[in-house]
Amino acid sequence: MSWLKRLFSVRSTTSRIAFGQVSMLISVTLVAIILGILPDFLGTRLKDRVSLAEAIAANSSVLITQTDLIRLESVLNLVVERNDELLSAGVRRADNRLVVNISNHQTDWNKGLNEEAIDQQMIVPIIAGRQQWGALELKFKPLYGEGILGFYHRPTVQFILFCGVILYLLYFLYLTKMLKQLDPSQAVPDRVRAALDTMAEGLIVLDRKAQIVLANQAFSDLLSRSSSSLMGFEVDKLPWQLKEDASTDDFPWLAAMNTGKAEMNQTVRLELEDGVRTFMVNCSPVLADEGKAGGVLVSFDDITQLEEQEVELRRSKAEAEQANRAKSDFLANMSHEIRTPMNAILGFTEALKRGYGKNEQNNEHYLSTILVNGEHLLNLINDILDLSKVEAGHLDVESVALKPYQIISEVIQVMSVKAQEKGIALAYRPEGSIPETLMSDPARFRQIITNLVGNAIKFTEAGGVTVVTRMDTQQNKLITEVRDTGIGMTAEQAISVFDPFVQADSSITRRFGGTGLGLAISKKFAEAMEGEIYARSEPEKGSQFYLELNVKTDGPVALISAEEISELKQSEATLNVARWKFPDASVLVVDDGIENRELISLVLSEQGIKTDGAADGVEALEKLAVNQYDLVLMDVQMPRMDGYTAAREIRKKEMTLPVIALTAHAMKGIEQKCLDSGYSGYMSKPINIDKLIQLLVHELDAEPLSEACNDDRALDNGTVGVSYHSSSPNQSISALTLDDSSQLSPLYSELGASNPKFEKIVARFIVRVNDVYKQIQSCSTQQDFTVLRAHAHWLKGSAGSVGFPGLTDLAVKLEQTAIKQEVAGTEMLVAAIGVMIKRINLAKDNPNGINSLSTQTDNQWVIPETVTSELASQGEKFRLIAVKFVAKLEHQITQMKQELDGNDFSALADLAHWLKGAGGSVGFPVFTEIAKALEKAAQAENGPECETLIATVDEIHKRINL
Template sequence: MLWIQNLELKKKLVLLAAVSGTMALLMACTGFIWHDLRLLRSAQIEELRSKAELLAFAGLATVEKPGNDAARSMLMLVKSHPSVATVGLFSNTGTPLTSDLPAGTQTDPIALPIEHDSYRYTEFGELELFYPMIERGREVGVVYLKANMREFYEQARSHATMIVILTLCSLAVALLFGSMMQSLISRPILQLADAARNITTNGDYTIRVTTDSRDELAVLYRSFNQMVQKIQTSQSELKQARDEMEIRVEQRTRELQDEISQRETIQQELVRAKEAAEAASLAKSRFLANMSHEIRTPLNGILGFADYIVIHDHSLKEADRRDYLRTIKRCGEGLLVLINDILDLSKIEAGQMDFERVRFSPHGVISDAISILRPKAREKNLSLEYRWDGVVPESIESDPLRLRQLLMNLIGNAVKFSETGGVNVVARIDPASRTLAIDVIDTGVGIPEETQTALFNPFTQGDSSVTRRFGGTGLGLSICKSIVEGLGGEIRYKSEQGQGSTFSFTVDTGSMDNVRMSSSPLEDIVMDEPSTADSILKQSIRSKRILVAEDGETNRKLIRLLLVRSGADVVLVENGLEAVVAVRNEQFDLILIDMQMPIMDGYSATAQLRAEGFTNPIVALTAHAMRGDEERCLQAGCTEYLSKPIRQELLLARIIALLSGKNVDVEPGDVTAPRPKDHSDLIVSELPIEEPPFAELVREFVERAHDKMFEMQSAYQSNNRTQLKELAHWMKGSGGMAGFPMLTDCARELEVVVKNSLDDRIEEKLTMLESLVHRLQSPQA
């Protein structure tokens, strides 16, 4: 109906008049014709019924006396009527009662309707009428008449023709009348529309419309003129007010712009400060949470074994004491690695990480990292393999210490995050592009895809469950990325959760001209034999007087023990002032001085000693390892600089170099060879169980472990989470003491899930711990 809406008003008026008049006439004619045809059909049916009644009367004689000519004559008379097509007399079963009749009479049996006094229409539009013959209250037969409807249909066609003619006539009259009326109605409205259009287009509110009529359109004209007059008055007032408002707005806008500019500046500063504070708070929380866990783990080992040595010192055998001290040393080295990572990260963030470029054997650095981490891999029944893909260079030019740190981080992660299978390290050299490429391939837990984008961010791991399960601070990969970039390369990774990971990195090798290549790894440089080192120690340190200025009692005792065992004469003081007084009264060949001490620190004491004429070496000892600390120590007058905690081998090497002028290279690491592992299903303690005291300790632990395991199961069944956590804590601490570190790891995981109420994982961890306990091997009595 959209086309009707788009018509002009005058066309709508004409269409309305034409349609309404035509529809009214059409409905009236249709009603009259329908009524007329209905009367015509009723009259025809009544006429047939009258003929049927006469035939029924005549047919009774035929029923009583077959062959009666009265019925035959009546049938012929009825058949002669133009509207009658067929007649017939039938019994109640449809059998003809007359025969040998002329054409037009029905002599074949027919199917009678249920109601014999009725009529119906055939499919050809003919009317069939059935009328019963009644004698003495009993029906003896049926009169059948079939009439054609030609007269009826001719009458209907005549009426239809009349309707069409009348409709066309009325439509013509309605169109003429509508055209006359639309000019009287639409013309004034169009004039009003033209006036409104001119006012809207030109803004001329002086336009007015006039009319001589007094009808509703006249009222509309007057109302339109009044509205335009009011609008004209309002426009004038509005223009005046707008001019005044523009002046005020312009003045206020200038004031607001200055105020908004100041507020925006303040708001931006507040937002930046808020974001910085939130980021710092979040980083601090993550840092403290990770550091708390990672620092406590080695500290527990250090303090636990140290307390045990102090308490049982009178009953400990020398072998036990040495084993416990080795354990403390390993824990301390692990703590040192963590602290170094933190310091490296701070150097990276400050842009102060230094790199050197020297010639060294890449095979030596890689094989050294492999040898250090292989015992840890064997503890987990993992293979740790290393090979070269192609030729092996004799040397490259890079930073060996940073490359070693990079390998220790990546291979250590691969071992830590793998539970089955193994780790493969593949190296290859490309002299043309001057790059060394190394792949570290593991069969570990893999990295979830949704966390891979933040993999190299500080303090980031795959998810919290990884941290609880394997530990770690998330610093390693961030440091690795910075180291690789500092070595002129790039690092990539490929990982699929549950299938393992591959970390690949490259480093710049420097010039490879005249570098010898080999088809297999070259032999490592042979170090001095221990006997040679011992002779240097005896010649350099024996009978030398060394002053140790250190405010920490433990450090004083450790350094004194080391130097005295090497043959030196050691004097201990607790602060810088005592050091200055001691030098005034005695002669010393070398001074070891802590830079942070009460009363007088190492910087002031060193400066004072140099001012008073002390020229022998002074070695600075400091826990600070940031950029600038070494320069500050050297500016104060120190000869050498060592950061705490101090490795014994490195300290002795520096003293040898200063006292004898001979350099002794000492590699870091535990000098104790790892105990061979039993690769059977049973788990053997790492303690030296060939010695009776250790064997007895392990036997007692294994027996108690089975009892504690039973108590754990009982606590779990009774839902006593407090007792279960306490038992897991006991197993965590005692397992490592007895030489079963795998118990410590599993018990730690159980303790964490109980503490965090992760009920769906308690049974899993408890089952794993019970399986390990049942595999513990008790030494033979």
């Protein structure tokens, strides 16, 4: 039975070869028949029938001519009787009348039979004279039957079937004997094979093509196949389960065969009927001539159960470590929370000790901060002592009167230091009226707000954090929202982030730190206070955390408006401006623009810092080699040697001093590129003097001083504080898109309100922003995203500088949507910007307001009637820098025209690059975008556009008034 099974098994190598040889013989036979090499039996018989029919028709024609139908009938009757294949015959006249009927021909004759079936019925014309008299009809037996049986009766089919069966048996018997001599497995003695079959681990031998030439019983049983059926099977085609980043080229037996070295203790997984099994594989190459591997011996040891036990042990260990880490993470989080108020306490105590409090007002502010943070620290200690209740979820909360706006303001004051360190905005924006007091737990409320604001600052690298409060009158709830412009989360992460020790993903902990416990504690606090906390977020679009508390009071709910909150905070704000005492320090300023070097040198000399200058990277390295500096402020794009190369050379020389990048490039990724090159910091042009001083304070360890804010020098040093407004410039776009201007409140500039010296700057901005907005609307309608992006970029940089941060936020979003060419988002943002500009225009009745004085050139560039330097208004020394720039600009414009006439676009691009960096630095931001466009046009060698832009630059130069 096994022999018969192997005979007809398609898996048998012998049967496959025998079947292939028979198939080739049959194919050759069919080709020979088609070419006429072999006789066609059916064709020969058909020809004989045709000859018989022609002979009878010829004889019939003679008899018809003689009108001897009786003799014709006798002849046909004789032919039918003597020919077994002829069933009937008849003669039919031209008028279709049958005149001779032999053997019931009229009944047997099938008029509907296909005319091409000449093997069964034949019709031959009968000619009388020169005309067709009629036709001879002959009915024959079919040459072959109908259906499968008739097909089998064909001689060709019988011949092929006979040869196929007989030759298959002969080939099978022959190959069984021959392949036994050639089969490598047969070279193994029976006693050795029996020994291999008794092994518990699977064993196979592969040839150079990774085909199986020997398999023991254990391996065959794994696949539920016989050893002989595996002969010649490619082992790579088995259902191996590969890793995500792996391919079939990574199999250990292929590596052993390619290298000629053994591969030991490799793990592979095979998908079988009972599931996925794991094997420990050892591969030993079988060396042939010249030391090359002619094959490989592979053993498979099933370690599935051991692996499952190991996974279970690792899981148990991880659970134990997680349980142990939970307490450590909690203590680490508490340590972090304690340090925040402790730093404030120690810092302001040190300030009092050193006598920084010059007046009673300062001392009161410092002591108030110490008191607030001391109480907060005491509450944290109480929470630690009540740890068992926190873990059990049973928290005791108080129900006393608290002022939400006051606690939020105090948290903002404490957390503003962190925000300033990261260079992001932090503000409190009350929307509408909220309860002045409510009954709840002040300590828990403070802790929740602190956690939410702290998390928002931690995960925000650009933009800002805003705390918004509003009243839900329908549900009688106070909603506190913490918005940020940080990294954001997915919807799933926004839910799981409130679980203990969970952050958005593992990379968050490495990047930002933290234990992930703050939000979990905040959620427990909120639930204990009969409120709820939840989050909404999108990746890369920031997050919004919401705290909702039921409004409970002892009596009627007393509401306080947003304007009243702003007035209270302004009355409590101190009127001091930060001043700094810098140590003896020397700074090297590296920039190819002399105006930039003069400006930075002037700012630094005003702070008592020594400066030195260099025009490019080569000169900077030369000066660093002979002089001692404490800091380097270096441009990025310079002739001879750029800033990237210079920074790398500085680090190669093992110089550890800070090197800060100053560049007009503000594209995404430039800051990281600077840091990767060796810079230790980054600042974009035009240089913000306040930010520059803050950077110097940090790098040079300056000590704070205190002077009255009416000191004119405070303008150059900047201030740090929190502003409060009746409505938020960061509010949602949907809330801004109001068509009724009567519902809008005037929006005044923070810059104009802080110092009257900035009123002219604000006024000029209001003039220009109205003109630019017309261009923005036109670009939005025409979907000209390139120009729209340029206008949004200008608005992004200018609005915040003149005290409209809300307009900056919208401009940032507009620039992003213009880059992505999102039509719907662009239209919504343009409408929102229009509403905010309406609010700014509503402030024109204020003394700071001003009517539009700008004009527009023939192209898209908007030029004010009078162009002044924002830098010149800050003092005579700054004005002289602007005067030098204007004088040099006249020469540079002449040079631009000459380079254009000579088609030297490379030199023209260099001049445009100088103007792009120098113009904004000396207080002429109107040149920045135009110079950028001119540089791009020069690089593209677009002569007509360059001529237009140079004319625009020349027109602006003529309107300069210092």
